[in-house]
Structure formats: structure tokens, C-alpha cells
Amino acid sequence: MKIFLTGSTGFVGKQILQDLIGDKHQVRCIVRKGSEQKIANYKEVDVVHGDITDAGSLEGKLAGCDAVINLVGIIREFPFKGITFEKLHYEGTANLVIAARAQGIRRFIQMSALGARPNGKTRYQQTKFRAEDYVRNSGLDYTIFRPSIIFGQGDKFVNLFASMLKTQQFVPVVGNGRYQMQPVAVENVSMGFVKSIEQKDAIGRTFDVGGPEKLEFNRIIDIIGDVLCVPPHKLHIPAFMMNLAAEMLDWLPAFPITKEQIIMLREGNTCDEKPFFAHFDIKPICFKLGITRYLTV
Numbered sequence: 443m444k445i446f447l448t449g450s451t452g453f454v455g456k457q458i459l460q461d462l463i464g465d466k467h468q469v470r471c472i473v474r475k476g477s478e479q480k481i482a483n484y485k486e487v488d489v490v491h492g493d494i495t496d497a498g499s500l501e502g503k504l505a506g507c508d509a510v511i512n513l514v515g516i517i518r519e520f521p522f523k524g525i526t527f528e529k530l531h532y533e534g535t536a537n538l539v540i541a542a543r544a545q546g547i548r549r550f551i552q553m554s555a556l557g558a559r560p561n562g563k564t565r566y567q568q569t570k571f572r573a574e575d576y577v578r579n580s581g582l583d584y585t586i587f588r589p590s591i592i593f594g595q596g597d598k599f600v601n602l603f604a605s606m607l608k609t610q611q612f613v614p615v616v617g618n619g620r621y622q623m624q625p626v627a628v629e630n631v632s633m634g635f636v637k638s639i640e641q642k643d644a645i646g647r648t649f650d651v652g653g654p655e656k657l658e659f660n661r662i663i664d665i666i667g668d669v670l671c672v673p674p675h676k677l678h679i680p681a682f683m684m685n686l687a688a689e690m691l692d693w694l695p696a697f698p699i700t701k702e703q704i705i706m707l708r709e710g711n712t713c714d715e716k717p718f719f720a721h722f723d724i725k726p727i728c729f730k731l732g733i734t735r736y737l738t739v
């Protein structure tokens with residue numbers, strides 16, 4: 443099949459692009475000008491320029507494709523640059539749905555996130571949910587995936603804490619660190635997307651996607667330390683202090699965490715992972731084994 447892929451230059455996108463090619467699909471990637479070199483290794487890919495937040499740039503670009511996979515998303519807003527959750531998650535998705543309908547594509551696969559809900563505590567969660575809802579009401583043959591934190595080669599979560607453990611005496615932990623997450627391997631997430639394309643019984647479904655273990659944040663740091671053979675010294679910082687620091691500094695790309703991320707971390711991020719793995723017949727990858735493959739090479 444011919445797949446129209448957005449977000450192909452990102453961490454998850456590269457894995458999905460590779461797996462689509464491996465599965466003998468043809469892929470057309472819509473890429474912002476200047477980002478095309480990030481996927482220059484994939485010679486067989488049809489690259490077109492555009493930006494999902496610019497509806498005009500989508501005109502005619504989807505024609506001839508059989509399915510759309512939409513991965514574009516951000517974790518940090520830069521309102522002064524016009525980069526907002528509303529624009530990227532909601533408006534971008536709406537533009538893409540409208541373009542898919544106009545250009546005759548029925549199959550639409552959407553990347554959302556665990557915790558997306560109408561009354562979510564953060565704009566990230568709210569806009570992810572509104573994008574989902576737009577897709578659900580689009581009349582298209584949709585499937586939606588809602589992953590917990592995703593780990594794998596090039597991720598920004600495990601690699602951040604791994605580099606802190608290697609270079610700093612302490613890893614800062616927000617509050618008591620007892621909140622739970624369900625890290626899922628990028629290979630598992632990608633396989634779900636790729637398998638769903640041709641599965642009729644995945645149409646109209648929204649899948650929560652978590653790894654096989656629910657892990658406290660403290661435990662995640664311990665496991666990363668264990669894999670790297672470094673002592674996982676943690677410095678627990680009261681949430682109000684982290685909030686204060688993020689309040690002042692989270693507009694800086696170098697500041698490691700935003701106010702919204704602090705809220706989402708502390709509320710936890712877990713689900714029933716079994717329906718996803720059972721439906722797509724995927725073997726879950728354990729966190730420790732998964733991170734060992736790329737942290738120790």
C-alpha cells in the first residue's frame with residue numbers, strides 16, 4: 443500500500459518509516475523544509491514538502507495514497523514562535539483529516555497519548571483528546587493509538603536520564619518519585635501502527651499502549667543505573683520547587699522539564715496493555731532488556 447506519513451523525521455517516525463519499508467509499503471513523507479536530511483538514508487521514500495499546520499501546503503499531496511499515519515506532536519510549546527498544542531495537535535490533525543477526505547483517502551491512523559481526555563489537567567492532554575475526537579467524528583476509517591512513554595534508540599526520556607546518571611552526581615526527581623509509568627518499546631508501538639493499516643477489525647478502535655510493566659519513576663531510574671553500571675543517586679526535589687523553576691525557565695529548550703510534564707509525571711501514566719498486544723499479536727519488550735540494547739552499545 444502507499445502510506446502518507448507525517449512526523450517521519452522524529453523518534454517514533456523513523457522507526458515506523460523503517461518498519462513500513464520493511465513491510466514493503468511505499469511511503470510518502472511530508473516533511474518541513476530543512477528537515478528532509480533527517481531521513482536522507484531512506485532513498486526509496488517519496489519526500490514532499492509541507493507542514494500540517496498549513497492547510498494549503500497539503501493540497502494534492504495525499505493524492506494516490508491508501509492510508510494516512512499522523513504522528514506530528516510536540517511536548518513543549520513555544521507560543522512566541524506560534525508553536526502551540528492547539529495548532530500542532532488539533533488544527534494540524536483537522537487539516538489532515540480534511541485533506542484526506544478531499545483527496546479520497548479513507549484510512550486514517552492517529553498518534554495520540556495516554557492520558558488524553560477532555561478534562562485533562564494539561565493542554566497537551568486536552569488537545570490530544572480533541573484531535574482524537576475530530577478523527578473519530580471524521581467519517582474516515584480510523585484507528586487511534588495512545589502510548590505511555592516510549593523508549594528506544596534516540597528517545598528523549600531514557601537517554602536524558604542516562605546522560606544525567608553518567609555525568610552528574612544526582613538525578614533530580616520530582617517529589618517522591620512513586621508515580622507509575624508504563625514505558626513501551628518503540629518497536630512495539632511501531633508494529634501496532636504498521637499491522638493496523640490492513641486490519642479491518644482495528645477500524646473504529648482506540649488502543650491504549652503501555653509496556654508489560656508498571657514501574658515507579660524511582661524504579662525506572664534504578665534500572666537505567668543498573669544497565670549503565672552507575673549508582674542511581676536521586677535527589678528528590680519537592681514538586682512546588684520544581685514547579686517554581688519550570689515556571690521561570692521552561693521556555694528555554696535546554697530546561698529539561700516543563701510545567702505540563704511535571705503535572706503529567708505526577709499523575710502517573712498507566713493502562714491495561716493487554717488488549718493492544720493481544721489484538722496485534724505483538725510480543726511485549728521488557729524495559730530493562732529494551733534499554734540495554736541501545737544504552738550499552
Ligand SMILES: NC(=O)c1ccc[n+]([C@@H]2O[C@H](COP(=O)([O-])OP(=O)(O)OC[C@H]3O[C@@H](n4cnc5c(N)ncnc54)[C@H](OP(=O)(O)O)[C@@H]3O)[C@@H](O)[C@H]2O)c1
Nearest residue numbers: 449450451452453454474477493494513514515555591592
Ligand atoms: N515519545 C514519546 O514518549 C511519546 C509518547 C506518547 C505519544 N507520543 C506522540 O508520538 C508522536 C511522535 O513523538 P516523537 O517522540 O517521535 O516526537 P519527535 O521526535 O519530537 O518528532 C516530532 C515530529 O513532528 C514533526 N513536526 C513538528 N512540528 C511540525 C509541524 N509544524 N509540521 C509538520 N511536522 C512537524 C517533527 O518534524 P521536524 O523534524 O521537522 O521537527 C518530527 O517529525 C507525537 O505525536 C507525540 O505526542 C510520543
